[in-house]
Amino acid sequence: MTDRTIAIDYITRVEGEGALHVTIKDKTVKDVELRIFEAPRFFEAFLRGRMYTEAPDITARICGICPVAYQMSSCNAMENALGIKVDGQLRALRRLLYCGEWIESHPLHIYLLQAPDFFALPDAIQLAKVNPEAVTKALQLKKIGNDIMTLLGGREIHPINVRVGGFYRTPTKEELMTLRPRLDTALALAEETVRLTATLKYPKVEHDYEFVALRHPDEYAMLDGEIVSNKGVKIPVTKYEDTFEEYHAPYANALQSVKKAGRTSYFVGPLARYAINRDKLTPRAAKIAKEVGLEPVVLNPYRGMIVRAVETVMAVEDAIRIIEQYKQPEKSFVEPPSKFAGGVGCGISEAPRGILYHRYRIGADGLIQEAKITPPTAQNQKRMEEDLRDLISKSLDMTDAQLTTACENSIRNYDPCISCATHFLKLNITRE
Amino acid sequence: MVIGLGNEDRGDDRCGLEALRKLKKRIGKGVQFHECLAGATSLIDLWDGADVVIVVDAVQSGKAPGTIVRIEVGSEPLSSPIGTTSTHGISLTDAVSIGQSLKRFPRKLVIYGIEATDFTLGAGLTPSVARAVDDVVNKIANEVARIAEDPQASAARGE
Numbered sequence: 001m002t003d004r005t006i007a008i009d010y011i012t013r014v015e016g017e018g019a020l021h022v023t024i025k026d027k028t029v030k031d032v033e034l035r036i037f038e039a040p041r042f043f044e045a046f047l048r049g050r051m052y053t054e055a056p057d058i059t060a061r062i063c064g065i066c067p068v069a070y071q072m073s074s075c076n077a078m079e080n081a082l083g084i085k086v087d088g089q090l091r092a093l094r095r096l097l098y099c100g101e102w103i104e105s106h107p108l109h110i111y112l113l114q115a116p117d118f119f120a121l122p123d124a125i126q127l128a129k130v131n132p133e134a135v136t137k138a139l140q141l142k143k144i145g146n147d148i149m150t151l152l153g154g155r156e157i158h159p160i161n162v163r164v165g166g167f168y169r170t171p172t173k174e175e176l177m178t179l180r181p182r183l184d185t186a187l188a189l190a191e192e193t194v195r196l197t198a199t200l201k202y203p204k205v206e207h208d209y210e211f212v213a214l215r216h217p218d219e220y221a222m223l224d225g226e227i228v229s230n231k232g233v234k235i236p237v238t239k240y241e242d243t244f245e246e247y248h249a250p251y252a253n254a255l256q257s258v259k260k261a262g263r264t265s266y267f268v269g270p271l272a273r274y275a276i277n278r279d280k281l282t283p284r285a286a287k288i289a290k291e292v293g294l295e296p297v298v299l300n301p302y303r304g305m306i307v308r309a310v311e312t313v314m315a316v317e318d319a320i321r322i323i324e325q326y327k328q329p330e331k332s333f334v335e336p337p338s339k340f341a342g343g344v345g346c347g348i349s350e351a352p353r354g355i356l357y358h359r360y361r362i363g364a365d366g367l368i369q370e371a372k373i374t375p376p377t378a379q380n381q382k383r384m385e386e387d388l389r390d391l392i393s394k395s396l397d398m399t400d401a402q403l404t405t406a407c408e409n410s411i412r413n414y415d416p417c418i419s420c421a422t423h424f425l426k427l428n429i430t431r432e
Numbered sequence: 433m434v435i436g437l438g439n440e441d442r443g444d445d446r447c448g449l450e451a452l453r454k455l456k457k458r459i460g461k462g463v464q465f466h467e468c469l470a471g472a473t474s475l476i477d478l479w480d481g482a483d484v485v486i487v488v489d490a491v492q493s494g495k496a497p498g499t500i501v502r503i504e505v506g507s508e509p510l511s512s513p514i515g516t517t518s519t520h521g522i523s524l525t526d527a528v529s530i531g532q533s534l535k536r537f538p539r540k541l542v543i544y545g546i547e548a549t550d551f552t553l554g555a556g557l558t559p560s561v562a563r564a565v566d567d568v569v570n571k572i573a574n575e576v577a578r579i580a581e582d583p584q585a586s587a588a589r590g591e
Contacts, residue, residue, distance in 0.1 A: 046554065061441050064469065108473065125526055128533035136534055143477055 020388070020407060027396055032389045033249070034381055034411075047371040052078050052362045056162050059358070059373065065108075065417055068101040068149065069351030070358075070373075071162045076224060077358040078164045080237075081345025082336050089329040090166040091223065093152060096176075096322045097159070098222050098349070099315040100148030103141060103186065105352035106270075106308045106315075109415045110193060111138030114305055117409045118200040134196070137189050141312065144186045148179060148319060166333030176323045183323070186316045191288050194309040198292035206299035207387065210264065211272035212379075214350055220280040220314055221273070222350045228276050229266065230297070233259075237348045240357050246374065249381075257379040265382035268354025269414065270307040271298050282321075285314035301387060301413040308415075340366065351376050353415050377416045384414050433464040433482050433538075434572065435475065437489040437524065443555035444497075444548030447565050448489040450557065451546075454569045455576075463576055472527035480536040484579050486572055489524055490561075491545030498560030499547040500568050506540060542575065544568050 004024040019035040043062055047055060055074040060067035072094060079086060086094065111134055112124040121127050128135040151171060153159020161168050212233060214225035227235050227243070235243055244266075246255035259266055275297045281289065289310045298307055342364040348357045354376030361370040391410050395403055436452025439445045449467055456465045466478050479485045491501065503510075510528055524543070531537040546564045557565065 042554070064439065112473070123526070125529040125533070128530040132534050135530060139473060139476060139534075142473060146474065 020411070022388070022392055022407070024392070024396065029389050029393045029396075032385045032392065034385050034388070044371045044373055047360075047368050050368050051366050052081070052360065052368055053164055053366070055358075055360065055368065055371070056164060057160065060159065060162075062373070062375075063417055065105055066101060066351045066353070066356075067159060068098050068153070068162075069349055069356045071159065072098060072223060072349040073347045073351075073356045073358040073373075074360075075162065075164050076237075076347025076349060077345040077360050078347070078362075079334075079345070080347055081343045081360065081362055082164070082340060084165060084334050084336060086166055086334050089327060090170070090332075090334070092322045092326065093167065093170060094162075095219075095223055096148060096319055097152045097162070099319040099322070100145045100152065102145070102222075102315040102352050103190075103312060103319070104145030104149065106312045107138045107141040107145075107190075107193065109352075109412075110197065110305055110308055110312075111135060113415070114412050115197075115200075117412065118202070118305075137192065141186055141189050141193070144179075144182050144316075147182070151175060151179065163333055165336060166331075168332060170328055170332045172328055173326055176326055180320070180323055183316055183320045187284065187313065187320070190309065190312040190316050191284070194288045194292055194306060194313060197306045197309045198294070200305070202300060202302040202305075205301070205391075207301065207390070209271070209299060209383070210259070210266040211275040211297075212266045212268050212355065213272040213276040214348065214355060215276050216280070218280075220277045220282070220285075220311075220318075224347075224349060227348065227355070229272075230275055237346045237357070240346060240348065241359070241372075244374075244379070246378065255374075255378055256381045257374060258382060265386055266379065267383045268376050268379050269304070270311055270352075270354075271301065271304050272354065273350060274298060274307045274310065281310070282314045282317040284317050285310050288313055301410070304413050304415075340364065351417075353377060353417050354379060375417065377414070380414045380416065384411060384416070387413070433466065433479065433484070434486045434488070434576070435466045435468050435478055437468045437472070437475070437487060439469065441554060443550040443552045444546075444557055444561045445490050445551050447546045447548060447557060447561050448487075450562075450565045451488045451544075451568050451572070454565065455572055458569065458573055459576060462580070472524050473530075475524070475527045476531045476534070476536050479531065479538045479541065482538040484540045484542070485538040486542045486544065486575065487524065488544045488546070488568060488572065490548035492548060493545075495547045496560075497547050497549040497558060498564035500564055500571065501543075501545045501547070502571070503543040503545070504540065505543065544572060 021033040021035060023031040043059060047058060050058065055078060056071040059070040059074045062070050116123050116127050119127060124135060149159060152161065154161035210229050210231045212227065212229045214221035215228040216225035227233060227237060227240060233243060243260060244257055245260050246257050249256050258264060278296055294306055342362050344361050346359045348355055356376055357374040359372040360368055363369050387410050388407055391406060395406055434452060434455055436448040438448040440449060452465055452467060468474055505528055510525060546561055546568055548561055550558050
């Protein structure tokens with residue numbers, strides 16, 4: 001009888017740091033524990049007693065990769081509480097800002113974090129040596145995303161130009177048009193990325209996932225929409241906590257999300273969005289997905305790389321459309337009501353890694369009394385563990401080193417933003 | 433060009449930004465200053481085509497908190513990781529190696545690292561790191577003055 005413990009103390013190439021602990025006993029996987037420590041929990045406490053208007057700027061600090069997601073979900077929640085609606089060109093500008101974040105985040109993950117796995121290289125440094133063109137493309141694409149965020153957000157990270165109701169200042173048409181020529185380059189680069197990712201050899205594995213994503217009647221959902229799953233969920237954001245709940249795994253500082261009914265896992269992010277919203281892809285994105293033979297619902301988590309690339313095409317195409325149709329609005333924000341009795345507001349949006357939920361209770365004085373933030377990585381955590389358990393149980397003959405690499409590759413499918421879901425995270429795999 | 437790297441909300445991780453802001457006040461014109469908050473991949477865009485670049489950042493290498501290290505990098509690969517911290521998957525060490533491979537690198541890169549100890553969210557600088565920020569500002573100001581007198585650097589500026 002041999003017990004084996006595999007400890008991966010440091011998960012490489014994820015956003016942040018993480019720890020995975022696996023215990024194998026008598027050829028059976030006993031425990032799979034992804035250990036996560038939480039930053040949003042700190043922010044939830046920190047937000048109490050602050051003015052509701054401060055939430056977008058404070059929560060943007062949770063993550064350096066997806067600050068726009070935090071701003072959009074918190075603005076949605078506050079506007080829900082205030083009973084105001086942001087529409088027209090202001091909404092279009094928000095979507096453009098969000099496109100910038102996707103264009104920045106997806107290529108970083110595809111080329112610098114995940115692609116080395118499929119070129120059998122240890123990291124992006126080696127990829128830059130053997131395939132400098134690929135890394136150059138990644139940096140070019142990412143830079144265009146950064147530039148959109150800088151122009152609209154005031155700076156490339158932790159944008160400071162977003163406020164409840166809209167923006168502090170809207171750009172002129174001429175300012176936005178300065179981005180236009182480079183977006184043609186970005187579109188070509190994004191399409192090349194789809195073709196490249198579609199040629200890679202992926203492990204053959206599929207899971208019967210429950211995909212959860214937003215759905216909007218007019219567009220590939222990003223800013224808002226109904227919460228929909230491929231297994232029957234269809235609810236407004238106000239019912240989120242009736243349908244999903246978080247529980248505390250004793251080995252992690254993070255909360256894990258499950259569906260309340262059956263306490264089952266679910267999967268948020270690009271694979272889920274594509275499964276739910278494929279018919280809403282922009283024309284070039286839909287065309288290239290078809291060209292490379294991307295299946296209508298992708299159940300192989302490794303092929304999420306291709307979906308990310310298709311979403312990058314969609315985001316670039318949509319950015320072009322928004323810029324071309326833009327007319328600078330007269331007012332840069334929707335005025336909040338002069339009298340506010342206080343109340344509860346919920347908001348949700350599609351961060352690059354999946355749905356990000358915020359709920360706030362605000363007093364009549366405008367101060368936040370309670371805040372709840374559920375990041376996408378916390379929602380995916382249980383599903384990540386299930387994928388790992390399946391992978392490990394089929395790979396018991398691997399050496400520890402091989403198994404460590406395989407587990408890291410699997411975790412990277414989820415593009416976990418562990419700096420969102422956590423503070424510092426170490427990855428540990430252990431065989432007893 | 434001087435670049436300060438870090439996260440303002442993570443305790444000692446902000447020391448690079450603090451140093452940069454102090455230097456900006458002290459040196460003023462003639463030098464470009466950049467705050468780099470968006471992860472190390474942005475560094476490649478910033479330093480691409482530059483002549484001499486000084487980067488200041490927090491490091492963790494096991495030395496006493498506040499210890500200052502100076503590393504000069506040319507076209508040769510780094511002999512060991514710099515030990516800078518990052519929550520973005522790509523560290524300063526990675527950015528140096530990738531920049532070198534892509535030939536998007538300055539003629540000379542000087543990295544000043546301050547040994548950091550506390551990365552608590554929302555915390556300020558620890559006292560030893562705060563003192564080191566003042567020391568590093570003096571060192572960099574002196575180095576910038578020396579670079580200004582360096583004929584090779586002047587030639588690169590077209591003087």
